[in-house]
Amino acid sequence: xxxxxxxxxxxxxxxxxxxxxxxxxxxxxxxxxxxxxxxxxxxxxxxxxxxxxxxxxxxxxxxxxxxxxxxxxxxxxxxxxxxxxxxxxxxxxxxxxxxxxxxxxxxxxxxxxxxxxxxxxxxxxxxxxxxxxxxxxxxxxxxxxxxxxxxxxxxxxxxxxxxxxxxxxxxxxxxxxxxxxxxxxxxxxxxxxxxxxxxxxxxxxxxxxxxxxxxxxxxxxxxxxxxxxxxxxxxxxxxxxxxxxxxxxxxxxxxxxxxxxxxxxxxxxxxxxxxxxxxxxxxxxxxxxxxxxxxxxxxxxxxxxxxxxxxxxxxxxxxxxxxxxx
Numbered sequence: 001x002x003x004x005x006x007x008x009x010x011x012x013x014x015x016x017x018x019x020x021x022x023x024x025x026x027x028x029x030x031x032x033x034x035x036x037x038x039x040x041x042x043x044x045x046x047x048x049x050x051x052x053x054x055x056x057x058x059x060x061x062x063x064x065x066x067x068x069x070x071x072x073x074x075x076x077x078x079x080x081x082x083x084x085x086x087x088x089x090x091x092x093x094x095x096x097x098x099x100x101x102x103x104x105x106x107x108x109x110x111x112x113x114x115x116x117x118x119x120x121x122x123x124x125x126x127x128x129x130x131x132x133x134x135x136x137x138x139x140x141x142x143x144x145x146x147x148x149x150x151x152x153x154x155x156x157x158x159x160x161x162x163x164x165x166x167x168x169x170x171x172x173x174x175x176x177x178x179x180x181x182x183x184x185x186x187x188x189x190x191x192x193x194x195x196x197x198x199x200x201x202x203x204x205x206x207x208x209x210x211x212x213x214x215x216x217x218x219x220x221x222x223x224x225x226x227x228x229x230x231x232x233x234x235x236x237x238x239x240x241x242x243x244x245x246x247x248x249x250x251x252x253x254x255x256x257x258x259x260x261x262x263x264x265x266x267x268x269x270x271x272x273x274x275x276x277x278x279x280x281x282x283x284x285x286x287x288x289x290x291x292x293x294x295x296x297x298x299x300x301x302x303x304x305x306x307x308x309x310x311x312x313x314x315x316x317x318x319x320x321x322x323x324x325x326x
Contacts, residue, residue, distance in 0.1 A: 003076065004037035005176055005209045006061070011035070011070035013053075013060045017283055028282045030056040032233040033070070035309075040176070041207035043200065045220035045241070047256065048230035051279055054213045057230070058179045061211075062094055063087055075176065092122050095170040097180040097199075101162035101187075105154045111138075111165055112150040118173055137168040140202060160191040167199060171206070178203070179211045184219065196222045218260045221245060226315075229253050232279050232290040235309070239316040249318045251295045289321065297322060 011034045014027040030053045038044060046054050059065045061072060063079060071080045079090055098104040105114055115134045119125065125133065138146040141164040154162055163183060170178055180199065184192040196212075200223050203210045212223050220227050220241055227244045229237040229252065237250040248254045277294045280286050286293055292302040299321060307321045 005040045006038040007073040009071040012068040013056050014068040026283050029233050038209050043210040043224040044226040045212045045224040046228045052230045053233040092173050093175050094177040095175045097170045097183045099182040101166050104166050107154050110151050110153050137172045141168045159187050177209045181213045217256050237318045250320050252291050
């Protein structure tokens with residue numbers, strides 16, 4: 001069996017919350033005992049509400065944040081506690097597409113210089129080789145003719161064009177792993193699917209492992225083979241994209257799907273059963289299942305014990321007592 005490119009084992013990222021001088025410290029448990037595997041060339045979507053821990057998980061995997069507990073294994077190497085100098089090779093192998101293309105690109109550099117910077121940092125090629133790679137990257141993200149875009153500055157481009165530059169920068173070192181954090185949430189609706197389709201084409205062409213972080217389940221069908229549902233620091237459901245959208249098992253996943261706007265006016269008239277309330281505090285999360293205060297099917301065991309991740313077959317797994325054999 002093929003080895004996964006990325007293996008995350010019981011990963012935690014807790015942030016200490018300062019209190020009084022003599023008080024016991026509290027911790028905000030943004031990511032709490034998350035485990036999964038990502039195969040080479042595989043695209044997954046990490047979906048959940050704001051505050052569910054998606055971005056923190058992505059940044060911890062990239063080692064932009066120091067893990068609190070657990071392990072991160074990348075390409076067979078344990079990178080969990082490597083020091084910054086020891087991570088230089090990993091910075092070349094794993095990259096990030098940020099949410100805000102306006103803030104992600106330095107305004108004082110032109111596009112050519114923005115794309116050249118990672119090549120210079122990692123000492124890739126001579127001047128001619130770098131120029132060739134930069135022009136090819138611009139072609140791949142369809143910013144053509146490349147001579148017209150290469151020497152422009154970020155303020156001269158639209159949001160969609162800036163996000164294409166951000167994608168080109170993330171891919172220019174030819175990484176094995178890319179994490180895209182809400183890459184289309186700040187773009188006009190008219191260009192969102194265009195950008196997602198472009199990323200998917202590049203992902204398939206280069207066989208890159210991709211984690212697409214989003215709060216919008218409706219866009220995942222355009223991008224990923226798998227969907228991971230995250231809530232309050234936990235992974236709640238994992239399934240192939242088509243299976244999860246057509247047959248959601250966790251009550252939270254069902255709620256997310258129910259919240260997607262329906263273009264059919266007849267369907268819009270129907271009452272949508274969306275659970276009331278807000279996500280729990282991650283400083284003082286509820287005992288048992290973290291979704292139980294909002295769950296219409298909550299049982300006594302849900303309030304007492306955290307459910308295990310239960311295998312439903314076909315790669316479909318769900319963290320819910322409704323499916324446990326008791």
